[in-house]
Amino acid sequence: MxxxxxxxxxxxxxxxxxxxxxxxxxxxxxxxxxxxxxxxxxxxxxxxxxxxxxxxxxxxxxxxxxxxxxxxxxxxxxxxxxxxxxxxxxxxxLKKTKREVVEMIQAWAALEAMAARLVVENASDADIKKLRTLFEKFDEGHKPSDFVHEYSDANIRFHQTIIRLSGSRTLAEMTANLLVHVRGLRQLTIGRDDRASRSIVEHLAIIEALEKRDRDLAERHALDHTLGLAVYVEEHGDIFD
CATH class of the missing domain: 1.10.10.10 (Winged helix-like DNA-binding domain superfamily/Winged helix DNA-binding domain)
Structure with a gap:
């Protein structure tokens, strides 16, 4: 025994x-x-x-x-x-219902907003600068809306990198189980209604706030950006048809 x-x-x-x-x-x-x-x-x-x-x-x-x-x-x-x-x-x-997905995105928004704040405090200038490289290939001749699959991959890497650069293992663990659903909905919606073009502008605004070491602005931009996805999913139930 x-x-x-x-x-x-x-x-x-x-x-x-x-x-x-x-x-x-x-x-x-x-x-x-x-x-x-x-x-x-x-x-x-x-x-x-x-x-x-x-x-x-x-x-x-x-x-x-x-x-x-x-x-x-x-x-x-x-x-x-x-x-x-x-x-x-x-x-x-298992997939989640629309209501469950909206709540998951809202939770992710809150966690990522805090992650952005922590990036300002913890990440090096070099690491923050690398965020721009995710989008450097996209311009007027290579629009996100014309290369949705490429942009979708960059989009997901951006959000994962924000969490990683926060330096918080707890945030990484808390977002891990949300990722399968938030990632799937980001990929599904990014090519609709020219969301890719708006998305890259919002990403660059987040990066600019991080580079300026403006915690409040980075947090607000990150929160508003992801809550925008929650609103879109809530208004477009056909995504789940």
Whole structure:
């Protein structure tokens, strides 16, 4: 029988902590979980109204593992609301309703606004300057609206970089589970109603505020920019048809 985890008394040295080693299968399961979650985050699940399915056998073969850690990882992702196991059908990647997506975008807006504030405080001038390189290929001869796929990729990298440059691990963790849905809706909407052309102007305004080290302005621009997406999704329910 394994010895239980025992916490030390207040006057007991920390070196006396009795801890069990992680079992190899637990570490392995965690690696499969991380790989599968990242793959789901990279999916474009909102590009089609049809459900997105993943196959347990194919996952096992592509990861080079048995089905057991795959099933365990899927169970963890199901608890987090990413997937749902459907008997005799497979594993469906879950989409959110319009109301849920709007609330997620609103939450992202608040978190990214704080991230922008932290970028002003924590990021180097060189790192902030690199944000401009994401958009340097776009001009009158290479308009975002004419190269929507390219601009969509730059758009997503921009928002991910803002979170990363904040230097906050907590913000990174809090936005990770929102990313699969916010990213999907950004990709889906960026080519509609000339949103790409307006988007790049708003991005450059955020960058300019960051370069000026204006925390309040950077925070406000970041908040307004993402809340604009929430308003658009709320007003255009056909996105989910």
């Amino acid at each position: 394994k010895a239980p985890l025992r916490w030390p008394a207040p006057d007991e040295p920390a070196s006396d902590l009795v801890l069990e080693r992680f079992a190899p299968e637990q570490t392995f399961k965690a690696k499969v979980y991380a790989a599968l979650k990242q793959a789901i985050l990279n999916m474009d699940i909102y590009s089609t109204p049809e459900p997105t399915w993943i196959d347990e056998r194919q996952l096992s073969e592509r990861l080079g593992v048995s089905r057991t850690p795959v099933r365990e990882a899927v169970a963890m992702l199901e608890q987090e609301g990413f997937v749902k196991s459907m008997p005799r059908r497979g594993i469906m990647v």
